[in-house]
């Protein structure tokens with residue numbers, strides 16, 4: 628079946644869903660012909676020697692997890708009714724933000740109708756709205772909202788990544804998918820290690836991914852591993868890992884995570900990172 632072309636909500640350019648690499652989508656890091664990982668071994672091979680721009684490009688076209696490829700593309704074609712008039716990115720979501728961050732924010736995975744639609748991590752869903760509003764209040768984000776790739780939003784001093792780069796069914800990647808995707812975040816953390824002072828892990832899944840990636844970047848991680856908790860801080864070889872409840876509606880609607888708690892945590896991250 629031929630996918631209908633729909634106008635990008637910012638540029639008006641027409642795109643298929645999912646978006647072919649290098650066809651003009653704002654912030655698309657890939658060119659046509661980008662190297663595609665099609666297996667766990669392919670991810671390891673392509674991640675290990677990549678620079679940051681290559682990691683972003685190769686992540687954005689990765690196809691190593693068959694179940695997730697089917698899911699992310701299926702969501703992109705079917706679309707939620709409220710976004711039926713928009714094209715969906717429908718590809719993995721690379722890390723985004725400052726290429727030399729003092730602070731790295733590690734989340735779980737893109738949302739099916741958020742990052743998987745807009746092409747930017749934590750963008751276009753309630754968790755992202757909550758997170759970016761706090762990052763703006765505290766001084767990391769140029770704008771209050773992140774609505775879509777190409778909207779002018781910028782992070783200063785901070786970068787965001789998801790531990791697993793494709794939207795999973797029910798927000799639950801399998802252990803095998805988590806492990807297949809791990810070389811991408813490991814390489815990304817290794818590449819930004821020199822500037823990095825603070826890692827903010829969103830939820831226990833982000834915490835585990837951050838610890839794995841820091842260990843992979845040569846940071847000494849104690850055994851037994853420190854446990855996740857909101858506001859927990861662990862000093863690791865000059866990098867402070869901080870736990871933060873995930874800003875999902877499950878936590879924010881119930882008051883488990885408030886705006887004040889979120890702002891205080893990112894204010895603390897700024898101070899630890901030596902940012903005014």
Ligand code: SF4
Nearest residue numbers: 689691692792793808
């Ligand atoms: S989850 Fe990661 S490894 Fe699996 S297809 Fe997506 S980007 Fe590739």
